[in-house]
Amino acid sequence: MNLLDPELLRTFLAVADGGSLARAATIVGRSPSAVTAQMQRLEQSVGLALLAPAGRGRTLTLAGEELVGHARRILEAHRHAVLSLRGAAAGGRLAIAATQDFAARGLPDLLRLFARTHPRLQTELRIGRTGELSAAFAAGAIDVMVAMRGDPTADEVGVIREPMIWLAAAGGLATAPEAVPLALLDPPCGFRAAALAALDRAGRPYRIAATSQSLAGLAAAVAAGLAVTLRTARFTDGGIGPADPALGLPDAGEAVFSVRLRPDAAPAAVDLAALMHETLAA
Secondary structure, eight states: OOOOOHHHHHHHHHHHHHSSHHHHHHHHTOOHHHHHHHHHHHHHHHTSOOEEEETTEEEEOHHHHHHHHHHHHHHHHHHHHHHHHHHTTOOEEEEEEEEGGGTTTTHHHHHHHHHHHOTTEEEEEEEEOHHHHHHHHHTTOOSEEEEEOOSOOTTEEEEEEEEOEEEEETTOSOOTTSOEEEEEEOSSOHHHHHHHHHHHHHTOOEEEEEEESSHHHHHHHHHTTSOBEEEOGGGOOTTEEEOOGGGOOOOOOEEEEEEEEOTTOOHHHHHHHHHHHHHHHO
């Protein structure tokens, strides 16, 4: 019986979660042809077709759907084993920073796993906006950081790309014929700039109906139905979901985040940075 290669399973889950080979290639940092080759190797290993043609893309077969759950459990066990072995003797202090985008979705489970496998390590977490976190990182106060990406940097260990989507509350006050009411974070903010640029390119009139310094304030304005906003799918919760297509809001592209690692970081920080890129990108 053939054993399942964790690297192939990781790419397979990127295909399942990303919905396409091209999206999976972005997630795992490989070319589409390399992803295709990996999926062929995995199918040969299990002896079953895992993907089937669907229009111009691919969809999971019944065997592929069955493998998704197994793949997640296998990778979780593999990840836990490696981190436990490396983290048993790790000590000292580790400063972690992330933007608010990851505070509720993605980061808690990741940090819970890391704390369990590194019981002697003292971790400090800072949640904030990209500008302030980047300044602290540059000053040497942060070991590992995930924040919106500016220019590529030598300390960047991975990139996370997520579609930006327009979000609103069901039954909100925004209607297609009117100027689009927007809820935005105070500048500087990459999502704010992207929203305004997309509307300007499309020639859509808009008005800023609400501003906030925090995502909590932004969520309150959107959930109340006062306005729409531009974020990623991580912001969908508490009655907030994709805006009505009838609004005809323009495509705004992708949000790009980077995982950055302090150059002289300890091995535990290196492991955490790799874990953040691997799990948050998925």
